[in-house]
């Protein structure tokens with residue numbers, strides 16, 4: 001009797017063990033990713049799903065609230081179209097490290113053959129031969145370290161102009177709108193880098209670009225949101241703005257065609273100062289180029305760069321200056337650094353930047369709190385596992401960089417402006433398995449303009465702190481946010497009156513440079 005019970009118990013044990021073992025094998029080897037759950041989905045409205053949240057005015061904040069309540073990876077729905085929202089550093093680490101190739105397209109369906117977000121566009125191009133060819137052209141000839149070294153003089157001239165303009169306003173006791181001054185600096189520099197040989201100031205080309213880039217920026221949110229809609233509704237929404245977009249793009253086309261022709265006419269001449277358009281024209285005429293680009297590719301590429309590269313680096317500058325003015329300790333430490341490294345008899349230059357770690361920390365902290373692109377999009381080509389959840393194929397991924405860079409799990413006192421956090425305590429993210437600082441995105445589709453943007457922001461802030469005291473009329477600076485187009489801007493533009501700190505020596509120095 002006893003032996004029978006023991007035998008039965010043994011059989012029973014072997015049976016249970018086999019069950020567990022097969023379950024384990026099934027989970028490891030046979031279970032398809034599709035069997036895993038989708039990310040959690042917050043309550044939605046019938047039919048439209050979560051559309052109302054995406055339409056909110058401060059979309060980055062509404063999505064931040066949603067993720068702090070329901071989780072750092074969420075599954076949203078616009079009608080029947082899926083969106084996965086990413087709001088934490090660990091999930092960002094996973095998608096940009098483990099799935100970078102899979103998510104290296106933006107998935108925007110082209111808005112016909114238009115020069116913006118159309119089939120010639122670089123920013124919305126899928127990760128393929130065209131995108132790779134143009135990205136290489138961009139890094140080698142405009143935005144990579146060697147190209148930036150070659151174009152230092154252009155930016156130095158624009159920085160002198162920036163200082164002179166502020167100085168003139170100081171002499172006349174005029175108020176300055178900081179964004180406008182910063183935008184002139186970034187816009188003129190980028191225009192000259194792209195097509196400088198043919199945009200003399202008196203023809204107003206750079207002013208026209210400024211106006212067109214601003215108008216395009218205003219329309220970009222509509223285009224991005226339309227891209228998230230089902231095709232029938234997308235067509236309807238885009239048709240409402242088609243005329244407006246066409247007017248802007250026709251003007252861009254006319255302007256760029258004129259500049260292209262001027263470049264072509266001067267192509268035979270021998271000159272050292274080749275700009276990006278010269279390089280693109282050479283590629284256009286090269287029968288052996290690894291990708292055969294067309295005239296429309298060149299124009300659309302320029303529109304993309306003028307759209308992405310002129311307003312975006314100017315937007316953080318007033319935010320950062322406002323934070324500095326609101327924090328007297330930061331201002332004092334920054335001045336000390338500038339005065340000891342640069343001195344008081346010459347103006348900061350971009351070659352000083354590597355020797356100014358506190359200035360770099362101030363700029364980084366400003367971008368952390370006020371990323372000009374608080375949300376950006378990617379697209380999954382194939383289904384994949386993220387944070388233990390299944391992200392289906394052909395799903396838009398929305399990365400909320402704003403929420404991620406204020407995540408209390410990764411940042412101490414996340415809403416406070418504390419540049420010191422980027423000095424000694426700045427941790428190596430690879431060890432942390434977290435991507436907690438992403439104002440420029442990440443991975444192969446990350447922003448190629450990061451280096452030049454740090455030059456613009458560092459030198460502009462340096463000049464404003466080194467050269468001037470700043471006065472404002474209101475009791476305190478209003479830090480309210482607004483979303484204009486896709487950008488996070490100050491709801492109340494920063495208007496200040498400059499007072500020159502050490503006018504004579506700096507001006508003398510500028511004259512000797514010229």
Ligand code: HEM
Pocket residue numbers: 122123124135190304305308309310312313314316371372373376377378439440441442443444445446447448449450452453
């Ligand atoms: C503070 C300044 C800037 C910020 C915060 C910024 C931010 C971004 C972000 C978040 C993305 C998307 C990245 C991703 O998907 O991972 C992006 C893409 C891009 N940015 Fe910037 N950007 C800035 C300045 C510039 C400048 C100055 C240029 C050009 C002169 C530029 C050109 C581009 C281009 C071409 C792309 C698309 C890259 C691709 O799809 O391969 N950006 N930027």
